[in-house]
Amino acid sequence: MVKPIAPSTQHPVMVVLGTRPEVIKLVPVILALRQQEVPTYVVSTGQHREMLEQMLQVFALTPDQDLQLMKADQSLAELSANLLAAMDRLLLDIEPCCVVVQGDTTTVAMVALAAFYRKITVAHVEAGLRTHQKYDPFPEEINRTLLGRLADLHFAPTEVARQHLLAEGVAPDSVWQVGNTVIDALLLMRRRVESLSAAQVGLDLDPSRRLLLVTGHRRENFGQGLHHTLLGLRRVAEAHVESLQVLYPVHLNPNVRRAVDEVLAGIDNVHLTPPLDYAAFVKAMSLATLIVTDSGGVQEEAAALGIPVLVTRWTSERQEAISAGVAQLVGTDSDAIFEAAHRLLTDEAVRSRRAVASQVFGDGCSGERIAAILAQRLRP
Numbered sequence: 001m002v003k004p005i006a007p008s009t010q011h012p013v014m015v016v017l018g019t020r021p022e023v024i025k026l027v028p029v030i031l032a033l034r035q036q037e038v039p040t041y042v043v044s045t046g047q048h049r050e051m052l053e054q055m056l057q058v059f060a061l062t063p064d065q066d067l068q069l070m071k072a073d074q075s076l077a078e079l080s081a082n083l084l085a086a087m088d089r090l091l092l093d094i095e096p097c098c099v100v101v102q103g104d105t106t107t108v109a110m111v112a113l114a115a116f117y118r119k120i121t122v123a124h125v126e127a128g129l130r131t132h133q134k135y136d137p138f139p140e141e142i143n144r145t146l147l148g149r150l151a152d153l154h155f156a157p158t159e160v161a162r163q164h165l166l167a168e169g170v171a172p173d174s175v176w177q178v179g180n181t182v183i184d185a186l187l188l189m190r191r192r193v194e195s196l197s198a199a200q201v202g203l204d205l206d207p208s209r210r211l212l213l214v215t216g217h218r219r220e221n222f223g224q225g226l227h228h229t230l231l232g233l234r235r236v237a238e239a240h241v242e243s244l245q246v247l248y249p250v251h252l253n254p255n256v257r258r259a260v261d262e263v264l265a266g267i268d269n270v271h272l273t274p275p276l277d278y279a280a281f282v283k284a285m286s287l288a289t290l291i292v293t294d295s296g297g298v299q300e301e302a303a304a305l306g307i308p309v310l311v312t313r314w315t316s317e318r319q320e321a322i323s324a325g326v327a328q329l330v331g332t333d334s335d336a337i338f339e340a341a342h343r344l345l346t347d348e349a350v351r352s353r354r355a356v357a358s359q360v361f362g363d364g365c366s367g368e369r370i371a372a373i374l375a376q377r378l379r380p
Contacts, residue, residue, distance in 0.1 A: 010095075011039075011095050011096055011097040012038075012039035012040055012041040012094070012096055012097070013033060013038055013039065013040050013041070013096060013097065013098045013099075013100060013374060013378075014040075014041045014042075014043060014091075014094060014096035014098070014099045014100065015029065015030055015033075015040055015041070015042050015043070015099075015100045016042075016043045016044075016045065016087075016099060016100070016101055016107065016108075016111045017042070017043070017044060017045070017063075017102070017107070018044065018045035018046065018047030018069075018083075018105055018106075018107030018108075019047050019103075019105050019107065020054070020055050020275070021102075021103060021182075021295075021296075021297045022101075022102050022103055022105065022107065022108075023055035023056060023059065023061070024055060024182060024185045024278060024297065025102045025103065025125065025126065025180070025181045025182050025185065025297070026100070026102050026125065026181070027059045027061060027185055027367075028181045028184035028185055028188070028366065028367025028368075029100060029102075029125060029181060029367045029370050029371060030042060030061065031367065032367040032368045032370065032371030032372075033371045033374065033375070035368075035371070036371050036372065036374075036375040038371065038374060038375050038378060041064050041065070041094055041096060042061065042062075042063045042064050042065075043063055043064065043065045043066075043067065043090065044056070044063040044065070044066045044067065045067045045069050045083060045086070045087075045107045045111070046066060046067055046068045046069050046070045047069060047070060047079065047083075047105060047106060047107045054275065054277050055277070055278055057277070058189075058277045058278045058279060059278075065090060065094075067083075067086045067087075067090070069082050069083060069086060072254075073254070076106060076139060079106050080106055080109070080110050083106065083107060083110035083111065083114075084110045084113060084114050087110060087111050087114035087115075088114045088117065088118070091114055091115060091118045091120060092118070096120060097120070097121065097378070098120065098121040098122075098123055098153075098374065098378075099111060099112070099115040099120055099121070099122050099123070100123045100125060100374075101122065101123070101124055101125065101147075102124075102125040102126050102181070103125070103126050103140075103144070104126075104129065104137075104140035104141070104143040104144035104147070105140070105143065106139065106143065108124075108143060108144075108147060109139075109142075109143040109146050109147065112124070112146070112147055112150040112151060113146075113150060115150075116150050121152045121153065122147075122150055122151045122152050122153070123151065123152070123153040123155065123370075123374065124147045124150075124151035124153065124154050124155065125155045125181060125370060126155070126156075126157055126161075126180060126181070127144075127147065127148070127151060127154035127155055127156050127157075127161065127165060127175070128144075128148070128154065128156040128157075128158075128160075128161030128162055128163075128164040128165040128175075129144055129157075129161055129164070129296070129317035129318075130144070130145070130161075130164045130317055131315040131316065131317050133315050135220060136220055136313070136314060136315050137218055137219070137220055137296075137313070137315075137317075138219055138220040139219070141317075148165060148168050148170060152174060153174055153176075153373070153374075153377075154170060154174055154175045154176070155176055155178045155366075155369075155370050155373075156175055156176065156177050156178070157177075157178070157179055157180035157300075157361060157362065157366070158177065158179075158180075158320055158360065158361065159177055160319060160320060161177075162175055162177045176369070176370075176373055178362075178366045178369040178370055178373075179361065179362025179363060179364075179365065179366035179369070180300055180361040180362045180366055181362070181366045181367050181370070182297050182300050182301060182361070182362075183300065183301075183304050183359075183361055183362035183363065183364050183366065184362070184364050184365065184366050184367045185278070186282060186301050186304055186305075186364075187304075187364040188364075189278055189279055189282040190282055190286065190305075192279060193279050193282055193283045193286075194286070196283065198283060198284075198287060201279050201280045201283045202276070202277075202280050203247075203276075203280055203283060203284060204271070205245065205247070205284075205287070206245050209243055209244055209245040209269070210240075210243060210244050210245070210289040210290075210345070211244075211245055211247060211284070211287050211288045211289055212236065212237075212244055212245070212246045212247070212288065212289065212290050212291075212292065212341070212345075213247050213248075213284050213285060213288040213290075213291045213292070213293075214233060214246060214247065214248040214291075214292045214293065215248075215249065215251070215291075215292075215293045215294070215295050215298055216229060216248075216251065216256065216260075216292075216293065216294050216295075216312060217251040217253060217256055217294065217295070218294040218295075218313065221294060221312065221313070221332055222255045222256075222259075224332075225332035226255075226256065226259045226332070227259055227262075227263065228332045228333065228334045229294075229312045229332045229334070229337060230259060230260060230262075230263035230264055231263060231334040232333070232334035232335070232336070232337030232338045232341075233246065233248075233263075233264065233270075233292065233337065233341075234263055234264060234267065234270075235334065235338040236337070236338055236341045236342065236345075237264075237267055237269055237270050238267070239338075239342060240269075240342075240345055241268065241269050243345075244269060244345065245269050245270075245271065246264075246267075246269060246270040246271065247271050247273070247284055248260065248264065248270065248271065248272050248273070249273050249274065249275045249276045249281065250272050250273065250274065250275070251275065252274075252275065260272060282301075285298075285301060285302065285305055285307060286305060286307075288307050289307075289308075289344075289345065289351070290307070290308050290309075290310070290341060290344050290345065290351075291307050291308070291309040291310070292309070292310045292312060292337065292341065293309060293310075293311065293312065294311065294312045294313050296316075296317065296318055299311060299316065299318045299321045299327050300318060300321065300361040300362075302321070302326060302327065303318075303320070303321045303324055303326045303327065303357075303358045303360055303361055304357060304358065304359070304361060304362075305357060306326065306355050306356050306357030306358070307326070307355065308326060308327075308328075308344050308351055308354040308355055309321070309326060309327045309328070310327075310328055310330045310337060310340050310341060310344075311327055311328065311329050311330065312330060312331065312332055312337065313329065313331065313332075314329065314331045314332075315329075316329055318361075320360040320361065321358075321360065321361075323360075324356070324358045324360050325353065325354050325356065326354055326355070326356065326358060328340055328354075
């Protein structure tokens, strides 16, 4: 049986976020909890400091507590130790009835572990994603596998994710298939920006050229994997110099910035920018002919928008996007990246078959479903 949440207005639901994607995917849950009049206490760990603050500003969300744990070039071990200690102190002080986390970052794993030590209910949003490859993605695959054991309430985005949890022995009455909250946030932001021009959201784009949108930040790709990915992108940009513009909002991690500058800086039709706020990024996605990414969230968003996406990873826990046809795994092979992108940019029939919007990851009501389940469990 699932451990019940102790009903009390004195013990809030604590929602913890540490990275940009966690803000995007937890805002719908926070808003829905507040609509249900469930007391909430929002914590920022600051794992990704600047990018997280940017997202908080976009959604006008002010955390109740900011742990400010970001340090330049800190190791995973150092970050984990600091998170565990800081969260233990905070849990002792606030005494939440439940802790809500999302995804598979170091923040998620250490917050859940700290809550487990204090015997506090853990609710995991976006539960059950698996590649079954220990180091791919790294360290996320192990983090989310740990959550399968640490969490008490599992909110799976898809039936595939739900089945992963059941196969691992998670109690069926602790698992709910609710869709992915990223679609809630995406549809909310798309409504805000659809009537705005690119310039009005801060994008400097040439309307006469097609747009290739790029993101890349995965730790397991650092080094040769990222280098070869960038070489493939450079070939695409140079082969379509008259008709294509490449927009690459570069992740703030110095390992990413150095590599990107080395290969792509100075190419006329490649625009390297700091990370975009979510409004600008959603507008860019909606205008893109093609997206190249190693991000899980972008795969989900691209599927919802019907934008073909090339995934620069060797495995994906979002197999639903691949099955739907909108996503294609190309790894970090520069030839594969170039050939797949070139085909989608030159063969309109192929691109049209791939450019089909899908609700495979959700319908925009996931946050409401999660909040309703939590609210129901809070009642005496």
